[in-house]
Amino acid sequence: MAEALRSLYVCVVFSLSLMSFALAQGENYFIFHGFSDSNLHLDGVAEIQPSGLLQLTHFDSTIAMAHAFYPFPFRFNTSSSQSLSFSTNFVFAMDDFGHRMAFVISPSMDFSKAVPGGYLGLFNYSNNGLSTNHILAVQLGSVLSPEFYDREYNHVGININSLISNQSASASYFSDEEGIYKDMSLEGTGPIQIWIDYNAAEMLLNVTLAPIKVPKPSKPLLSKPLDPSQILLDSMYVGFSASTDADGSYILGWSFNRTGQAQNLDISKLPPVPKDPSSFLGRILTSIMLACPFIPVIGTGVCVYIDMKKKYEEVYEDWEKEYSPQRISYKQLYTASKGFRDSELIGKGGFGKVYRGVLPSSNKQIAIKKVSHDSKQGMKEFVAEIASMGRLRHRNLVKLCGYCRREGELLLVYDYMPNGSLDKMLYSNTSPKLSWFQRFRIIRGIASGLLYLHGEWEQVVLHRDIKPGNVLLDADLNGKLGDFGLARLHDHGGNPQTTKLVGTFGYMAPELIRTGKATTCTDVYAFGVFMLEVACGKRPIEQRGLPKRGNLVYGVASSWERGSILDASDPQLEGAFAADEMELVLKLGLFCCFGNPAARPSMRQVMQYLDGDVLLPDVPSTSNITSLFTANDETPDDEIPFPSLFGNGSVAAVSSTDSILVVGR
Structure with missing residues (x-):
């Protein structure tokens, strides 16, 4: 008899649960105050707590993702966007830090190929940004992802098929009492309400936030014109995706309406979030009171936590x-x-x-x-x-x-560049030697990058440390100029304000050593030395022998003066190069190293020479070529050894005074 009554009781409870679930949903809408009987589709680390709380991510899931979706698709009838209106209202909470969460409308609940972290558990490296994703998401984030152009740590964004938000804002809500927007933190402040409403007549998507006890504000945080027929398919699922670097994130209640305004949640019916969700330290102290016999162990844990906080402490002004x-x-x-x-x-x-x-x-x-x-x-x-x-x-x-x-x-x-630096490739005995084709492509690529820095970006960028050690090679051995730690900017037409001598000896122009003032001309000088080094396979300043004999610029100039400039090429190439290209690179490298900065070509001219659009001028045979690579700024123009090669500025007569040729590395 008792067993029969127990079975009857279970059946009644089960039936009531099904009735409750049925009453909470219809063909186009549903509402959940807690999720005990929701039958949501869960994956990843998502789970429903006994209290009915939907926990997306956990404190101990350092790098994880979670999904929770309503198990049945909705018909969005995107072929007739004028009739398509939808709305959702949910309450969420985030613990201390490191969260990314999104409300998602997706054609599928299968995210097995998605990546956690910055990809929100929605996309991966190959499909991020593709129109074939057909995903609309409203992102709630407390983590900055520079690669996706996030502008705030604490932000809300509307995302279409991509992690780069189409519209975003710092988390805040409109206070109808004060008539202003008030900042709010998405994490550690307790439950927060959010409303996402799409109005078909206005074709406008609105996102509105507020603390849990504040009624829906009259003004949204985000408003974006949207044609869902360009994004969504007819059959779509609605739900949540989340990823985390630490702590937990929760959904307390959720309502959705495919055909109009979602029903407001009854705050009194929502399950509670864990006590003190804003403080990990608070959770530890609570545990101490409940587990006095383990105080020494817990005390050690507190100390470890404080030590970890100190380990990650940053300077932030x-x-x-x-x-x-x-x-x-x-x-x-x-x-x-x-x-x-x-x-x-x-x-x-x-x-x-x-x-x-x-x-x-x-x-x-x-x-x-x-x-x-x-x-x-x-x-x-x-x-x-x-x-x-x-x-x-x-x-x-x-x-x-x-x-x-x-x-x-x-x-x-x-x-990260997988093939390391060009310096390593040039001088390592273990790495494969670069062919002349690869070297010439690297030289031209770095010239193109410098032209962009000097003349094609919104400001002039002086790199100030051009050398093979700062040229990195990608998987295809393409050269990329890196290390902007010494770089400085100034407006086009303005004067650089640098006066501190920085750079690497052997690549520093004579006037830079005298004045400490970097210009585009000093970058061109360094690039000239760089060209010679790549072509000759020798460092700018050798440590052995007399200063001039150990200087690369002087050595190449001497070879030119003797009429045998190709003798300066890297012997490891063993003649396996295009002679006209090698001669061009060696002579152009020397032109970039003229002692008088006004006689050096600009990077635009360098590109013209490298591309063969302009022929490189020749130096008169009567000139003492090696004398052109030191400078004396006081030499009058009528003592210039030969006319300006580039039509603007002069090549000065020379002196051994202040010559970079005698500077050790």
Whole structure:
């Protein structure tokens, strides 16, 4: 009898649950106050707690993704966009930090090929940005992803088929009482309401936020004109995708209506979030009270937590907020480089060290350069220029992804180049030797990149340290100029303000050594030395022998003067080169190294010569060629040994005084 009553009780409860579930949904709408009986489609680390709370990500899921979708598709009738209106309202909460979450409308619930971290569990490297994705998402993020042009850590974005938001804003809500937008944090502040409404008549998608106890504001945070027929298919699923670097994210309640306004949630019926969700330390203290016998162990845990916070502590000042899109957290870089292990070290020098790494948010390979920068003076200007150069885009420039400041260190983050530096390729006994075809392509590529820096970007960029060690090679051995740690900017038509002598001896123009003032002409000089080094396979300053005999520029000039300039070419090429190209590179390299900066070609002229659009002028046979590579600024024009080669400026008579030829490396 008791067993029969128990069975009857179970049947009644099950039937009531099904009735409750049925009442909460229809063909075009549903509403859930908690998710105990929701029958949602879950994958990844998503799970429903006994309280009915939908937990998307967990505190212990360091890099993970989660999906929770309504199990049945909706007919969106996108062929008639005028009749398509939809709306959703949900309440969410995020713990301390490191979250990315999105409401998603997708043609499929299969995200097995998606990537966690910055890709939000929706896309991967190959399909991000493709119109064939047919995905509309509203992103809620507390993590900055510079690779997707995020502008704020704490942001809301409308995303169409891509992680690059079509429209985004810092998280805030409109206060109807005060008549202003008020900032709000997406994490650690308790539950937050969000409304996403598409009005077919206006063809407008609105996104509105508010704290849980605030009624829906009259003004949305985001409003974007949208034609869903260009994005969505007729049959679509609705749900959530999330990824995290730490802690947990939750959905408390959710309503959706495919044909009109979604029903508002009853806040009193929502399940509670875990106590003190905004404080990991608070959770530890609560555990201490519940587990007194384990206080020593928990105390150790608290100490470890504080130590970890200190380990990742960064320098962050108010003025840096405008540069936040270029800022990458130290924690991400520490994780990416496996704690800056020696096994990840790929280079070092007087500047510091360079480490290989993989960003946990996107699985993107990066190179991290640690530069000492003890002085606070000028740091704001320096970071401003670093942030500006993060916007440089050219196929022959290594992309500067961002920066981080911590104590006395500045960390610069670049795209990783698998074949390392050109310097390594030229001088290593183990690496395969570069052919002349590859060398000429690298020279032309770096010339193209410098032309972009000097004359084609919105400002003039002075690199100030052009050399093979700062030219990196991608998988196809294409040359890319990198290391913008010494670079400086100035407006077109303006004067550079550099007065501090920086660079590498052997590549520094005579006037730079005298005055410390860098210009496009000093970059051209360094590029000239670079050309000679790549063609000859010799360093600019050899440590053996007399200064002049150990100087590459002097040596190539002497060969030219003797009428045998090809003798200066790299003997390892064994004549396997196009003689006309080699002669062009050697002579053009020398022209770039003239002692008088006004006589050097511009990078635009260099490109014209390399492309064969303009013939390289010849030096009169009566000239003492080796004398052209030192300078005396006081020499009058009528003592110039031969007319200007480039029609603007003069080639000065020479003196051994101030000559770069005698500068050691």
